[in-house]
Amino acid sequence: MEPTCITLENGIRLVYLHKPSAVAHIGFFFRAGSRFEKEHQTGLAHFLEHCVFKGTKKRSGIQTISRLDEVGGELNAYTAKEELCLHASFPKEHTTRAIELLSDISVNPTFSRNEVKKEKEIVIDEINSYLDSPFDKIFDDFEEEFFKGHSLGNNILGKKEGLAKFTQKDLNEFVQAYFSKENLVVSFVGDIPLKSIEKHLKKHIKDMPAKGADIQINPFSGYQPFNIVRKESNYQAHLVLGGMAPNYFDVQRTAMAMLMNMLGGPAMNATLNISLRERHVLAYSIEATYVPYADVGFWQIYVGCESKNIKKSIRLIHKELLRIQNKKISEAKLTRLKQQFKGQLALSMDVNSGLMHSLGKSLLAFGQIDTIEEMHKSIDKISADDIQVLAQKYMQTSKISSLIFDLKD
Numbered sequence: 001m002e003p004t005c006i007t008l009e010n011g012i013r014l015v016y017l018h019k020p021s022a023v024a025h026i027g028f029f030f031r032a033g034s035r036f037e038k039e040h041q042t043g044l045a046h047f048l049e050h051c052v053f054k055g056t057k058k059r060s061g062i063q064t065i066s067r068l069d070e071v072g073g074e075l076n077a078y079t080a081k082e083e084l085c086l087h088a089s090f091p092k093e094h095t096t097r098a099i100e101l102l103s104d105i106s107v108n109p110t111f112s113r114n115e116v117k118k119e120k121e122i123v124i125d126e127i128n129s130y131l132d133s134p135f136d137k138i139f140d141d142f143e144e145e146f147f148k149g150h151s152l153g154n155n156i157l158g159k160k161e162g163l164a165k166f167t168q169k170d171l172n173e174f175v176q177a178y179f180s181k182e183n184l185v186v187s188f189v190g191d192i193p194l195k196s197i198e199k200h201l202k203k204h205i206k207d208m209p210a211k212g213a214d215i216q217i218n219p220f221s222g223y224q225p226f227n228i229v230r231k232e233s234n235y236q237a238h239l240v241l242g243g244m245a246p247n248y249f250d251v252q253r254t255a256m257a258m259l260m261n262m263l264g265g266p267a268m269n270a271t272l273n274i275s276l277r278e279r280h281v282l283a284y285s286i287e288a289t290y291v292p293y294a295d296v297g298f299w300q301i302y303v304g305c306e307s308k309n310i311k312k313s314i315r316l317i318h319k320e321l322l323r324i325q326n327k328k329i330s331e332a333k334l335t336r337l338k339q340q341f342k343g344q345l346a347l348s349m350d351v352n353s354g355l356m357h358s359l360g361k362s363l364l365a366f367g368q369i370d371t372i373e374e375m376h377k378s379i380d381k382i383s384a385d386d387i388q389v390l391a392q393k394y395m396q397t398s399k400i401s402s403l404i405f406d407l408k409d
Contacts, residue, residue, distance in 0.1 A: 002017075014187075015360060016189075018193075021352055023089060025187075025188070025356040027085050028087070028106055029084075029361060035151045035152050036082075047120075047171070051171055053075070064101070068090055071091060071094045072091055082365070085361075087102075095196070127163075145228065146298060149222075150220045151218060176212060177212050229404045229406055230404070239302065239303040239313060242298055242300030244399065245299045248294065256299070258338070263288040285303065288301045301317060318400075322397075331384065
């Protein structure tokens with residue numbers, strides 16, 4: 001079953017996948033993430049994500065959040081660096097209700113002064129919760145240092161002092177700038193005919209502006225490696241180290257994803273899991289990820305462990321990275337890695353809600369959806385040389401940054 005990508009007459013891009021299921025999933029993906037915020041707007045996209053549920057021209061806030069809840073569905077949203085998504089999961093017989101609701105929220109949000117004031121308190125609580133969690137905070141702090149002085153380094157949540165200054169006018173201007181048909185991708189996965197989805201989207205979203213602001217990418221440059229230690233943890237030390245990586249248009253993107261999967265993906269036999277956890281018993285949590293953006297990417301490795309094990313963990317990580325740079329992996333291991341990567345890809349597509357999100361993000365970012373066959377072909381083309389060259393290019397010790405949250409005194 002392959003997804004269908006079409007552009008409706010009104011300019012909205014739709015990715016549709018038919019999946020026999022009693023539950024359907026839909027997402028409205030806007031190219032409106034935190035990297036597009038101006039300096040005085042830091043945190044505004046995330047604040048808008050909260051405020052769009054506080055009422056529309058025809059619904060109160062309670063009516064908005066109850067519309068799907070009362071039929072057993074779920075309504076939610078998230079903000080990322082390069083997109084803002086409103087999404088819903090629901091019994092398939094309520095598809096029309098879900099499309100109408102998301103359209104109403106996107107086209108007709110009202111930001112009453114009282115609701116805006118109340119929601120600021122909620123977001124402040126969210127910021128406080130985040131500040132109280134070293135595991136969450138270290139990733140954002142690492143990106144802030146990595147992309148220092150650039151909007152990619154801004155915390156998506158924003159800061160309390162900036163949040164206090166946001167007004168109804170700011171929210172309305174953000175909607176006018178980013179909530180337009182040309183800036184929207186709709187992703188649907190479920191057991192409803194494509195023609196029906198098209199019909200309801202045309203009907204309910206007709207009043208959305210065709211165009212918004214001219215959205216430009218401000219390219220990042222000038223990465224400077226850093227090594228920072230902070231006293232910001234109470235019970236366990238935390239480490240993130242990483243460096244530059246290909247952007248999501250780069251032909252090396254798939255090879256980079258496979259390299260990071262080999263190092264610290266979800267499998268228990270990942271290289272760093274075997275080394276740090278199984279062999280040396282240094283840490284409980286080890287993971288490696290690759291994060292591509294439109295113009296740049298970065299890789300990172302996270303370790304959570306006792307403070308006394310941080311230095312040895314760093315030494316072992318560098319040892320493994322140097323091993324990959326100095327010696328090509330065997331053809332037998334490469335074959336196993338490809339098979340594992342394909343299997344994990346299949347598992348990720350077995351959850352319909354996750355599939356809806358990945359399809360929507362892919363169409364928004366790339367303007368296309370790769371088929372399973374195309375994905376497998378790109379994986380099959382990867383050679384041991386490709387893996388080694390990537391490691392040599394991006395994982396030299398002099399190019400790696402690190403951030404440690406050590407125990408407070």
